[in-house]
Amino acid sequence: MGAVHTKIPTVLKSEELIDKMFRHAKKVEVGYSRNRLAMEKNLSIAKIYTARDVAVSTLRKYVNSFPYINKLHPFYRSLLDLLLDKNQYKKSLSSVNWAAGRIESLASKYASKIKGVGKVEEALKFRKQFYGRAASVIKDIRKELEYLNYARDIIRKLPDVRVDEPTVVIAGYPNVGKSEIVSKISTAKPEIASYPFTTKGIVLGHFDNGQIKIQVIDTPGLLDRPLEKRNSIEKQAILALRYLGQLIVFVLDPSESCGYNMEEQLRLLEELRANFHIPIIDVENKADLVKTNSSRLKISAKTGDGLDELINHIVNFLSSAY
Template identity: 40%
Template sequence: MIFESLPTTPRSEELVDKAFSRASRTGRAKSGREAQEAMLRTAANILADNLENVVTAWPDFGSDDETVLLPRDEREDLVDPFYYELADAILKMESETFRDEGGVDALRMSLSELSWASNQIRELRSEYQGKMRKTDADTARKHRKQAFARFADILDEIEDDLLRVGAARDALRDLPEIRPDEPAIVVAGYPNVGKSSFVNRVTRASNEIASYPFTTRGVQLGHFERDRIRYQIIDTPGLLDRPAEDRNAIERQAVSALTHLADAVVFVVDASGDCGYPVDSQLELRDEVERLFEAPVITVCNKADRSRDVEADAYMSVTEGEGVDDVLERAVLAVGYEPDIPPSRRE
């Protein structure tokens, strides 16, 4: 998964203790000026390398929104727009650290600060190595202590950035892995209409099922195969029919999935009234989805064993196991995926 392998972010105090302790052991193996130089190199390298490793472990979010939204074939090294918008929403929703500071933008700023600190420490190492040359042991020790004090000041300065990056890692590490190169079917609709039940029925997913709004707090992913092609099927959070600017962070996740992922949309409607939302409101949301997104939209009436009082492309009852396969086949046809088949080799 894109964020799963991110390493634990150390605290500034942990890094300083690690670097200075290792430097002390290194210094005991030598004497005089050589010991001080060895301690300087060891501490600087540990601090700079650890900070650099934290930064390089993160994927590239791009430098601005225009860069992030380049066509897919022009931004192979950047985070897919789906992950960018989903990460931004989750950071603002899950972490108080980011709520007032700008989501992914705040994360990028903190990563930039860590990179700055790593470079500063390397520059100080070179500066003090130069000062130690051709000095006696006592003067070299003074220079080494000055360098260590400046190292500690730099780590104090980025303490909040390390905490911010650590919070981001904890919030994002369990995101599902969405593959932009595989066809994707997005399941959308109001809360409690049966989206998660449908996804669980046709895949190996095990999303939480319950009868309260916003059970699905994040994008959930399942897979199924047809004709040796693997399809992704994405269960989105419940969307409410209200202006985009009024949607909360959970709802924005669903909109992001629809915008960037959907090769087809299965829009689930509940005509029975059990979901708690009027059919007219559900259809208005369906119409909004059709207006905003280019992917074909299949209107599916779920709980059809209780009511079929709505015009739909297909009818099913997930709980009774009726019509589910037909809906899935309709979605596959709507995707119309044709894999690239390499030309056969000439004899």
């Protein structure tokens, strides 16, 4: 995928950026001249340009390193729609870009004012005025910078999906053992807890038997309810199903130790069958606790029983699909 995971720098707070700007400007020196006025004018202009360069390059770096949401793969696009306020995101970037332009024009304006002055004090006065105005432009985008830093944290934590790798998505009710299965059959190390809804986002793992590489996606638990009633964690699972899976493994827990009965679980399975036109393999987990006489594949993530067979099913299916 790349684009979404390009390095985004930490976004400084307004005050930090103002400090950085002044710190650099303070260090500026110019060659000694016996003409005090000429020297002070040069110095003031050099400081203004340095302050400008620091502020503008920092702000432009932000604008250039955040991704254009609309250009991302639909999975990321919809995930970010869910996790970020897209309007605020766009508005923040355009305000930051505006601020950079504003500081550039202030710098030109004050530099040319200083060129025209006839007294040292006037040069100093205009230099100070520039500092004040540049700092206030940066203060004006305080909220926008904070929002971008928040967005950065979200973007950095997005799962690093390989959109061109054959992909299986593991889905089912909460607590049925999805994460435990994924951790046993792939490199992923999702958190496994004895309470429902542990998995709060999409977790990726990979499986490689030397012949085929398969991406395995663990999803948060889903309840059987309409999309508009789903919370944002469940919606992430839906997005993985919609945009990433070529195959769904639907995990059932006939022991019902997950806290949900089979009837509810089967209703969800039927709902997914009706709404996603992706092949679904349904399996019964926790076979160490309960083995029904259904014809479904029986596995136990806990003991490992049946996992090889599950892997074979997945590999055969995805190999023939590719």
